[in-house]
């Protein structure tokens with residue numbers, strides 16, 4: 001079974017800063033990591049390969065330095081890494097990104113399953129997975145929490161919904177996004193590290209993918225970010241004092257004063 | 262300090278450190294409290310290929326270099342010696358097979374051990390035979406194509422949790438230790454059961470258990486090496502694994518030092534961090550120096566072994582003796598640096614101090630090792646080239 005896992009390199013969470021003039025993330029001097037939600041997708045890809053055989057190819061669109069993220073995926077069991085990188089892609093929104101990734105997946109060809117994380121930590125949209133499925137013309141299954149079986153051209157899986165779980169069946173190939181309940185991502189292994197060290201990564205440009213200029217970068221991105229700002233913390237608190245009984249009655253008074261009870 | 266580690270050694274260190282930070286530190290207190298075998302962590306260690314480190318390449322391992330294994334043990338011990346002994350005891354139990362097993366025996370067992378699919382234990386000690394291992398009573402009697410084993414082994418690490426047991430028994434009691442032989446006994450062999458599980462002071466997540474053999478029949482092929490070679494096999498096995506105990510000491514000392522430094526810098530008394538008091542500084546400076554000295558003695562010993570030395574009993578004994586006495590002292594001082602909270606279970610240093618004690622006892626008590634060292638020192642008239 002050939003599995004393609006789409007990942008993104010993002011700035012490490014503890015250090016997110018926003019440039020208030022350009023409304024974009026400050027990436028200089030910030031450590032890059034694999035989008036944490038994607039680590040579950042990588043792990044699931046590797047587990048499915050271990051169960052059903054086949055190969056796991058990691059696909060990412062990003063700057064040349066994103067090759068580090070691809071190597072980290074090989075350390076935890078992926079077989080190959082493909083970096084899609086081109087100046088023309090700069091400024092691409094989720095629509096343009098899913099277009100580029102779908103073109104890359106078409107070029108990989110002969111795939112059975114495409115897996116992504118449920119969303120990224122920086123963009124937070126969760127739109128790229130479904131966007132890829134739409135472009136490829138195959139089904140999309142969101143928030144998968146367990147893959148029960150893949151056989152006879154069908155995948156049976158469980159997915160998380162607000163009310164609980166849903167058992168679904170989808171024809172393969174399909175695209176799925178995974179929730180973090182699906183597994184515990186493994187840590188790097190010695191064989192993985194050795195493989196990553198000597199791994200030859202594939203790099204594809206816009207031209208390699210036959211991409212139309214007006215569909216990528218700023219030109220191909222209808223999303224317009226009006227403003228990004230850090231919300232102000234405006235919560236106020238008041239500590240009630242006295243015995244438990246006094247605190248309870250004071251609380252009741254407050255709540256009825258606020259007309260919530 | 263530059264340790265001159267090669268690429269593979271750096272990778273092993275990083276992998277083991279990652280496991281310590283991500284998987285061991287968050288649960289070590291709970292594992293200790295519940296005396297629970299760290300099965301999930303062992304799975305992660307297996308998955309990360311660390312069991313392959315002490316297995317020869319021909320059997321799906323990574324070269325079986327002593328220093329490589331010591332680096333893994335050191336980093337795991339920085340987190341928890343209870344976890345690291347589960348790993349190191351597998352190496353201990355595997356050494357007789359690596360050193361003296363036939364090619365068929367190696368083919369059969371080593372790949373399963375390398376993958377971590379099956380754990381191993383080493384059974385030498387008995388209630389009447391501790392430091393005086395030669396006083397053992399367990400018998401193995403040849404009967405057609407099998408040996409019939411009778412006796413009880415005591416204090417066996419990984420007992421009950423391992424699937425493969427390398428044990429020492431007398432095939433010819435009249436000859437004393439020269440009549441001892443080594444065997445592989447698999448779990449679930451009829452006549453092989455587990456007795457008392459010890460309740461310990463430290464390394465509480467590891468199992469220490471009695472192995473009970475009652476007319477236990479094992480096939481003749483399970484003899485490791487030749488009949489009568491069991492005692493030599495034991496000595497060589499312990500020579501090979503003792504650097505591992507030294508590595509536990511180094512890792513534990515390092516872990517305690519890190520905790521003590523971090524705490525001293527944030528604990529304020531008399532309006533300043535306690536790390537600014539010279540009494541504390543000198544204690545920390547001594548701890549750091551001792552850890553480093555033990556580490557360098559260990560690495561030098563491991564490199565001597567990896568370079569092909571044939572007799573390294575004295576080197577291993579010195580490394581184990583020094584590193585484990587150091588660990589006892591450094592963990593005790595770490596508790597001192599913490600003051601009262603160091604004595605509570607809210608911080609990891611009291612556990613580290615409890616864990617340190619066993620290192621001075623198992624795989625040759627530090628008294629026995631001093632006996633070994635002095636006999637070598639006398640033999641070479643204290644000279645060094």
Ligand SMILES: Cc1cc2nc3c(=O)[nH]c(=O)nc-3n(C[C@H](O)[C@H](O)[C@H](O)COP(=O)(O)OP(=O)(O)OC[C@H]3O[C@@H](n4cnc5c(N)ncnc54)[C@H](O)[C@@H]3O)c2cc1C
Pocket residue numbers: 350382383384385386390391392393415416417418419461469619622623624625626627628629632
């Ligand atoms: C947690 C734990 C795990 C263990 N794991 C294993 C294992 O996996 N496999 C295994 O086979 N064994 C194992 N052991 C056994 C361990 O190796 C022995 O406990 C150790 O060798 C000491 O033997 P003993 O307990 O009988 O002490 P004793 O031999 O009774 O020693 C008592 C004291 O007398 C001293 N002493 C004894 N003889 C001399 C002498 N000639 N000169 C000077 N001093 C001497 C000792 O140093 C010690 O201080 C384990 C023990 C423990 C507690």
